[in-house]
Amino acid sequence: MKRDFDLLSMGEIMLRLSPPDNERITRGDSFSKQAGGAELNSATGAAMLGLRCGIISKLPANDLGMYIKNRVRLCGVSDDYLVYDEDRDARLGVYYYENGAYPRKPRIVYDRNYTSVNKISVDDYDDSLYTAARCFHTSGITLALSPQVRETAVEMIRRFKDQGTIISFDVNFRGNLWTGAEAKACIESILPYVDIFFCSEDTARLTFLKEGDVRTIMKSFTQEYPISIVASTQRVVHSPKRHSFGSVIYSAKEDVFYEEAPYKDIEVVDRIGSGDAYISGVLYGLLSWEGEYQRALEYGNAVSALKNTVPGDLLYTDLNEIEGIIREHKSTGRIAEMDR
Numbered sequence: 001m002k003r004d005f006d007l008l009s010m011g012e013i014m015l016r017l018s019p020p021d022n023e024r025i026t027r028g029d030s031f032s033k034q035a036g037g038a039e040l041n042s043a044t045g046a047a048m049l050g051l052r053c054g055i056i057s058k059l060p061a062n063d064l065g066m067y068i069k070n071r072v073r074l075c076g077v078s079d080d081y082l083v084y085d086e087d088r089d090a091r092l093g094v095y096y097y098e099n100g101a102y103p104r105k106p107r108i109v110y111d112r113n114y115t116s117v118n119k120i121s122v123d124d125y126d127d128s129l130y131t132a133a134r135c136f137h138t139s140g141i142t143l144a145l146s147p148q149v150r151e152t153a154v155e156m157i158r159r160f161k162d163q164g165t166i167i168s169f170d171v172n173f174r175g176n177l178w179t180g181a182e183a184k185a186c187i188e189s190i191l192p193y194v195d196i197f198f199c200s201e202d203t204a205r206l207t208f209l210k211e212g213d214v215r216t217i218m219k220s221f222t223q224e225y226p227i228s229i230v231a232s233t234q235r236v237v238h239s240p241k242r243h244s245f246g247s248v249i250y251s252a253k254e255d256v257f258y259e260e261a262p263y264k265d266i267e268v269v270d271r272i273g274s275g276d277a278y279i280s281g282v283l284y285g286l287l288s289w290e291g292e293y294q295r296a297l298e299y300g301n302a303v304s305a306l307k308n309t310v311p312g313d314l315l316y317t318d319l320n321e322i323e324g325i326i327r328e329h330k331s332t333g334r335i336a337e338m339d340r
């Protein structure tokens with residue numbers, strides 16, 4: 001079967017408003033305007049690397065919705081599956097984000113109740129959607145938004161899975177949307193459908209109450225559910241502007257773990273979307289070269305590391321830049337080893 005897309009992701013797309021530079025939300029006069037949202041962030045990164053990607057979402061049929069549609073197109077992501085809310089009171093979700101600078105923590109204010117995405121339904125789409133892509137991706141943020149969005153997302157997961165689509169899922173825990181216990185119960189109900197599971201080590205411990213080392217934890221998900229691949233990010237925050245980032249991938253079929261030296265001293269300009277960018281890189285690798293998990297991990301780590309240095313939720317990059325970063329990371333890793 002010919003599938004037009006490599007990756008379709010589903011979720012809320014938001015307007016992000018940030019005070020310029022290090023200004024405060026409580027003081028400054030202006031906000032810079034950007035688009036964001038976990039699933040769009042992941043689709044964008046994958047599209048920048050060369051995958052054919054689209055986003056499934058519902059937007060208000062007004063100028064704000066058009067702004068988002070234009071951004072989606074600018075990123076090389078298809079708007080074929082954006083649907084529009086014609087109601088007079090249609091709303092776009094907004095979030096305000098203020099940068100951190102030690103010792104000031106980054107601040108976030110959500111304005112995302114009663115937004116158009118909360119009206120999304122499987123009836124907005126015809127059945128051809130479910131055979132359009134090789135892989136469908138969504139995250140815990142989508143499941144947490146409202147009963148209506150959750151019901152739509154879960155039904156989409158089922159229908160895509162029925163059509164032989166690879167299901168990718170990121171836990172993306174957000175404490176301001178639901179509790180750990182709610183997240184655990186809901187996500188466990190969809191894990192029987194998931195093929196590629198993204199769950200950071202921290203979240204596995206805090207939300208799924210896993211214990212033991214990271215490898216034991218990752219393997220346990222595949223023992224409980226028919227998951228083929230688990231990918232876990234490991235972030236160490238040295239300060240708001242300096243992070244280390246690495247990850248582990250486990251392939252259940254081969255019973256093998258993949259890792260590389262972490263990116264040790266990332267200069268963080270904007271960390272939002274860096275977890276989503278990891279997914280872009282890993283899915284790019286997995287969908288481009290079957291079974292090359294080590295390579296997928298290297299792309300995931302490099303794309304995530306780069307995203308930290310780019311302002312806004314959405315990554316702008318290309319394959320050449322990422323491959324340059326991977327080469328450099330490998331050679332510096334080797335030099336560090338020789339130094340020891």
Ligand SMILES: Nc1ncnc2c1ncn2[C@@H]1O[C@H](COP(=O)(O)OP(=O)(O)OP(=O)(O)O)[C@@H](O)[C@H]1O
Binds near residue numbers: 174200202
């Ligand atoms: N049950 C929980 N209670 C409180 N905090 C939690 C819980 N589960 C996860 N967290 C925290 O929520 C944050 C976001 O989680 P997660 O790692 O899933 O998302 P992410 O945005 O993809 O992260 P990253 O960008 O680091 O990959 C993490 O700091 C994690 O430690």
Ligand SMILES: O=C(O)C(=O)C[C@H](O)[C@H](O)CO
Binds near residue numbers: 014037041141273
């Ligand atoms: O927090 C959310 O719901 C968003 O989608 C905003 C950001 O894009 C997201 O947190 C990045 O992962």
